[in-house]
Amino acid sequence: MLQYYKENKQLYFTLIVWLIIGMYGGPLIYGVLPVTVLLMKKREMYEELLIGFLFILILSDSFEQSLVFAKSLKNIYISLLAIFVLFDLKSFQPLNKLYKIFIPFFLFSVFTMLLSIGEPFFFTSLQKTVSYGLTFIIIPNYIVKIYREQGEDFFKRLVYFSIAVLIIGFILKYTSPNIAYLGESGRYKGVLGNPNGLGIYCFLLFIIIFILNDFYPQLFSKQEYMLFIAMIVYSLILSGSRNSLIAILLFFLFQRFFSLSPFLGFILFLIFLIVAEIINNNLTNIILSLGLGDFFRLNTLKEAGGRYIAWDFAWKQIQHNFFIGKGFAYDEYYMGVQYKELSILGHQCCVHNTFLSFWRAQGLIGLLIYLRSYILMFIKAAKKTKYAFPVMFSITFTAMFESWLLASLSAFAFLGMFIYTIINSEEIVPQTEQLMAIEKKV
Secondary structure (H helix, E strand, O other), rough: HHHHHHHHHHHHHHHHHHHHHHHHHHHHHHHHHHHHHHHHHHOOOOOHHHHHHHHEEEEOOOOOOHHOOOHHHHHHHHHHHHHHHHHHHHHOOOOHHHHHHHHHHHHHHHHHHHHHOOOHHHHHHHHHHHHHHHHHHHHHHHHHHHHHHHOOOHHHHHHHHHHHHHHHHHHHHHHHHHHEEEEOOOOEOOOOOOHHHHHHHHHHHHHHHHHHHHHHHOOOHHHHHHHHHHHHHHHHHHHHHHHHHHHHHHHHHHHHHHOHHHHHHHHHHHHHHHHHHHHHHHHHHHHHHOOOOOOOOHHHHOOHHHHHHHHHHHHHHHHHOOOOOOOOOOOOOOOHHHHHHHHOOOOOOOOEEEEEEHHHHHHHHHHHHHHHHHHHHHHHHHHOOHHHHHHHHHHHHHOOOOOHHHHHHHHHHHHHHHHHHHHHHHOOOHHHHHHHHHHOOO
């Protein structure tokens, strides 16, 4: 792993230069980054382009005032990546077709966006609508193109970079605790914007490493693999992100059963739904008996960390646009408008539920169209790999407590898109894995 960082010191030097100029150079970064990106494209450094994009997305998740530049830069970056594809379409052939499954939803989101013309959030809605569609088109095609050129070593290098994010968090834990920890709550967040964000990042990274290790057993050494898992689990424990930890356990449990039989996997899922309700009703006593009261933050568990307040508020607002919403950014805008009211009730943030957020932004029709595409994507992936439904169940679980699936440009959306791509691409899924998936259906 150390050898990788030595061999790619030029990339990391570039990222550090972006960071320094962005923090201290004012508007200079808006000229430096595009020029650097154009030079990377000229040299056909597609892997560096993609990792650089992930770097900017990670910075944009932070609430540090010095990193606010990344929030606007990510829009410029995704636009440049899209332009490169448009003007160099031949080199991306054959195109990855994952985006086609979501075309009905993209079209509906444009319709709801047009309904918000004249609203204060319209420009933001336009940005989010375009970026949401671009993410599904651009990211998978870059991933597949780089894989064709670099092979599975590209996956190793992407994982090394993602792990470096955790390592930097550990360093900041001791050198700059004011950055690594979140305000009064004292919860660890590393370089991410908040502890739950770090939890989702770790959850998605765990799935990526787990699947890649199974697809390509020689990709990581046993020591590397165990070290990566240990760092992910340690980060989760520090963050106190209980939902992400449970999601990892769900993925691990479901993939074991689906490996044996899809039928057993679905039976387990039904059992889980029943048992989950029983556990929920007795959760406090169970946690106390295990001595995990501090980790699961029992003082916030009853109200789901303020989420019940947000869910109740969102549900009341949904009634105003039940079937057809007003587009992306509608939910965020009105949560901001009602900030004082929510603060009094004990909540200051977003809806914390992907499906309620989709419902509020796109209406019931938009939500159903999205769910159709979302589920169909995993059904298609199940024809190639046994990991499709375990991934779907665990991701859906996290989406019930965070609105990250709604994010168009975030590190979580990037890692999620990476997972969707590797389990749906016939080029990436090993042939033996595809044959096993077919045999189990037969």
